[in-house]
Amino acid sequence: MNLIASPEISFEEAINLTAEFIDKIPHLSDTEKSSIVSALVLSENGARGFFVTYLTSENTIVNSIDLAIIQGFKSSPEIVSELLVKNVAMSTAMKITHTRNNNLEMAEKSGIVTQRSLNLIKNLSLSAITKKVKMLIDSIELKEGLYQDFLTKWGYDDEQKQAIIDIFSE
Known part of the structure; x- marks a missing residue:
């Protein structure tokens, strides 16, 4: 190829x-x-x-x-780490949205994206990922910071934000 x-x-x-x-x-x-x-x-x-x-x-x-x-x-550690962290956040939040809408097939697919992203994060072991996860969690908890625009853009509610924190804390 x-x-x-x-x-x-x-x-x-x-x-x-x-x-x-x-x-x-x-x-x-x-x-x-x-x-x-x-x-x-x-x-x-x-x-x-x-x-x-x-x-x-x-x-x-x-x-x-x-x-x-x-x-x-x-x-490309910066680009890759940014996108993987956002993919975990988005797929985690979307799993909740799909579950609320009784779309269990899409909820399952979102869960798969979350797990695949987390597996890549674990195997990459990039310090940039650790920093970005911390900045994302700080933005959720403080309601300001680097990822606040991202969180606002997608309109995540408190349950989704908590799920994002939880998935990165496992």
């Missing part, structure tokens, strides 16, 4: 490339996997497209931690 690292990659292109990548994971070398992931997470659009596709994929291969993919993530 040929993928040229491009900071200009669009969100849609990243989604399509990630879907193709997931299908080819079993046939790629570790070097190829790491290189492709590094190229995709080089920019925010690429990383967003990667995570939206990878974390929601129906292909169970993404449930396994692949050290070559983890290595690729480490090439």
